[in-house]
Amino acid sequence: MSDSLINDLVNPVEPFLRSDRIPHIWCPGCGIGTTVNSFARALIDSKIDLRSLALVSGIGCTGRVAGYVKLDSFHTTHGRAIPFATGLKLANPKLNVVVYSGDGDLSAIGGNHLIHAARRNIDLKVICVNNLIYAMTGGQTAPTTPDHSTTSTNPYGVFEPSFNLPHLVEAAGAVYVARWTTFHVRQITKAMSEAFQKKGFSFIEIISPCPTLYQRRNKMGDALDAMKYYKEKSKVRHGAPTSEVGMTMTGEIIVGKFVDRERPDYQTMMRAQYTESLGERYVEEPEMVCDCS
């Protein structure tokens, strides 16, 4: 940590990092690190007890977040961050469980877990860093890759329709859905803080530059060009119908808080059902006590 301390001043993000692993492997201008700054601020603002927090990532460049944060963090297998996080939450309902992963991990190989966790309204905070590509493995087409862009698996251009993730998770049942870009650092912090206040399945999509594997092949310049594009083309529309927020390659990006509603979460429904059918025979799950001090 010594080289991150300057005249006794500390970067606010530093206490949340495994400083011995920095510099990280992310490319120059990769947006993932920027999202981590917003996340650290949200943890500070929400005054969350870090001992009650767990962060779960899948695999990918974004999945690396689990390895860089100084929290109880789990780097799981590809696509399985949500089921792993579900297990943590069900076994220890008092935990705040955050899933921090990429668009490919969450919506392709992990797509079924995503929709069913939203349907069941599992109390998870899902942060999806959407760089519109499978970055770590070399820039293959993801379910989120916009029409007409070029990727390593679609060298003549993508022709398949892409997922509009806010629409997908709203339809499946998420109680909180927001989208921002890495240009909107303070709004991301606010969205994360709001999600921490919410009980149920929350989904925050962050559109993020991947200069190396998405932009380069599409001649879209470097990361700073992506940030300027986000600044110029983002339109804030809180409450926009999610059916209208699909992304295109170079068009407008609709950002904002789209969904904020109440539905009982999975464990609340489970307790109600068991109490109704079993009456006094139902014993609530015992509280987990961690004595690993």
Place this chain on the structure above:
Amino acid sequence: MAKGRVSIVVERCKACGFCVEFCPTRVLALSSAFNSKGYHPPHVVHPEKCSGCDLCGMYCPDFAIFATKTDPVKAGGDK
């Protein structure tokens, strides 16, 4: 008296330029010097303009820069 102060961890920088571009008061510029990885880190060109808002710190993907509000007592502002 500047209201804030920028700190830079030169060796972490990968010269994306976010801090230079998005500093609201244009305090920074990329320097011509290299760090050991061959990147040009930012340097402070207008220290007096820093408000300590820490937007540079919020944007920096490499955790290489941050700003703090200047303590008016320590800076001698109250005495």
